[in-house]
Amino acid sequence: MKLIGKIELKKNLYVDYYTSQHSKLKLIVTNNKGPFIDASIIFITETMSNAGIPHALEHLIFMGSRKHPFKGFVSSITNLNFGYINGKTTRDHTIYNFNAAGSNAFFKCFPVIIDHLLCPQLLPSQFLTEVYTVDGEGQDIGVMYSEIKAKCFDTEILLSIIVSEMLYGKNSPFGKFTGGTIDGITELCNIDEVKSYHRKNYHFNNMVITISGSLDTERLITEIGKIEKEYYYLIPNNFPRPFSYNISNINCNKFSTICYPSNEEEFGIVQLVYLTSSGQNLEQNLALNILFNYLCDGPLKQEFIETSPNQPYANSINISLLEQKICEITVLFEGVPFDKLFYIKDRFFSPKITNHIIDMEKIIFSIDKRLNHFKIVLENNLHNFVKDCAIGHQLFGPVDVNAQERDLRLRLLEPIHLERLREKPQNFWHNLYKQTFYANFICIIGKPSKVLARNYAEAERKRIDARIKELGPQGLAIKRRILNDALKQNTSIEPTEEDYNKNIVKSLESVTLFKYSTNVIMNWPLKIIWNELDTEFCQVIFINGVLYCYNYLFIFCFLFLKNLNISIRNSGRISRECRPFGLTP
Structure with missing residues (x-):
């Protein structure tokens, strides 16, 4: 590993940035003090379908590996080392977070976790129990399937899938739901697709490791060198950078009314979606977030929520910026009374909003508050902050190695941007508002429907009944036997006491306590x-x-x-x- 940058966050607090001399692996180490070593391993995960392949792979990672073919072994090892591990699949990346008490415990867990990530078993029996199958009663089951089905009435998810397709088209990875849809999981997701996806994406050329805590950096570099040598063969010959697709701007205003299943029809939802800025324009994106907070706490709150105690236009307003190649901005109105759904857009562009004079005292107060929050983050949530910067850097940072250190530095040193924004005049913020919200947009009006909810439940019942009839008693018995065999196979090999002992610490001598x-x-x-x-x-x-x-x-x-x-x-x-x-x- 080669040190390409040492970034000072504050006195005696540094972020060291390493890149591998053999692959494109990146290592970001923070030297903060504390009893726990926190780490995150990040893969950029692009998908071209709604099958939920990245999500399925995340679940199967925890089912055993080449060296440790035991279900849940990696979770047990981190727990026995006084830590935890979990995975999360988002729109553009999959991340595995873990920690351990002290450096010795960390170095026990680290090789086990790497083996699970790079050489998971990915057995058909594991897919049946963790992702999707049909049981002996004719019901759809699977841990991941059940997780997604529980969210099938989630309004934001339903609308985000529709909005993504309207924004980016059906043939773009930006328009896909990485977690998977019900139809995608049942019709497109299978173990062969998961294996192929793993070979393509889980390797050192697509990996970023962030580590925070008190540990010996030289020992860490040596350990990573051994691991890189052992798993180097997994790097594919050709790996194009994910999310390199061009995003077209919205060429005209678009409007769509969508009915979604709901058990109540009193309140709906309205979204205005824009495409603007760039994932590399860090200072402007920060300015936009400050402007959004100001608008939501000030003029928009007054115009939509505080209009009348008994007749607000919305219960909540939020403006969010999704960082990507061309950033996606969503103005979200929730809890909109049914009879006011079609008035939200016009009210948003009313003179009271568009002609609003920016209160610079409040803008500066917001910036100062964020500057103070940055200090709090450095003490209480440092690892998550560095991890988020690393994700943005990996997704949108420059390909040129000579420019990578500067990009990460600019992401980490947020106060530099805030101090510059603090000096911006009032017309800067007015122009930023016009540049953002006078652009073309997509307006989605979500209308809740009890009828759709009843129809969905009825359609599900009929679908299951038809399947049970088609399978018959003999077919259901086969399904039951297949599932039982899968459950037995997944737990047929148990770790020995030696497997545990050699991967856990015997003492906590390496734990650094706060003084x-x-x-x-x-x-x-x-x-x-x-x-x-x-x-x-x-x-x-x-x-x-x-x-x-x-x-x-x-x-x-x-x-x-x-x-x-x-x-x-x-x-x-x-x-x-x-x-x-x-x-x-």
Whole structure:
């Protein structure tokens, strides 16, 4: 591994960026202190169908590997090393997150996890139980199938599939639902497709590893070198960069009304979708997120939610930016009363919104709040922040190795962009608003329908009844036998005590604990326990051991304290801007 960059996030906190000299593997290491070593292994996963192949592969990874052919072994090993492991499939990548207590535990888990990722068993019996099959009662089953079926009435998922096809077309990976649809899983997903997908995508040329914690970097580099040598043969001869397809802009405004199954018809949903900016335009995307927060908390909230206590136009408003080659912006109105669904779009473009004067004081406050939040992230959620930057870098960063360090640096050093945005004049934000929302868009109006929900349930019942009739008693018995055989095969090999012992730590000597000191202050009106540690923040916890009042008054005490407005004035004195109220039983 070659060190190509050392990025300083703050004093004594660095991110080291390595690239392999033998493959395109990237390693990003953060030297933060703490008892746990956090790690993420990321694969960019592009798919050309709604079969849910990347999602199926994620499930099957945990079913055993070449060296460790035991169901759930990788989860057991991380748990026994005082950690955890899980996987997640998103629109454009699959990520495996894990941690362990101390560096020794991490180095026990790491090779086991890599073997599961690069050499999983992927047996037909595992596919039947984890992904999809038909059981002896004629019912559709499978862990992944059940997960997707539970979301089949999820409004956002239903509309996102439709919007994606309208935006990108049916032949683009951007228009596919990576998690899989019900029809896609049952008709297109199979173990051979999963194996082919694994060979194409799970290798070092498509892998990024991010690690955060106190560990020996030289030992880590040596370990990765051994692993890379062992699994190097898995790299395909040709691996084109995923998501290299061109995205066409929206050439005209498009409108569509979609009915979706729902058990209630009181509220609907409205979406306005735009394509704008670029995944590489980091500062503009950050500015857009600041502008979106300002709009949702200010003019849009006033115009749609606070119009009247009894007749709001929506219960919630959110504007999100999905980072990709050309970013997707979604303005989402949820909880829209049925009789107001067709007024949302016109109200969004009303003069009160379009002619709104940007309040620079609130914009600057939002930026300052985000600057402060960045400091909190560095202390409380550092690994997830670095991981997210690594994902964006792998997806949209430059191919040129000489430019990669700069791209990752710009993603990590968010305060640099925020400080520049803080100096932007008011017309910058007005122009950004016009540039974004005066562009062509797609408007989707989602109308809930009880009839569709009933029809769907009835169609499902008839489909299952028809299958049971077609299979007959003999066919159902065969299905039952196949499933039982698969369950037995998946658990036929059990790990021995030796398999566990050689992959778990015997002590926690390598765990780095936080250093702090405690002092009890007794000569104050209150007993003060002062814990001092290395942090930029102060947290105060007030504990009242005895509180005498009627039980039903506790809720009022909570509300009173929750709304107690304590502020520091210019004079430095603390004032309570509230009027105590008395309550009698």
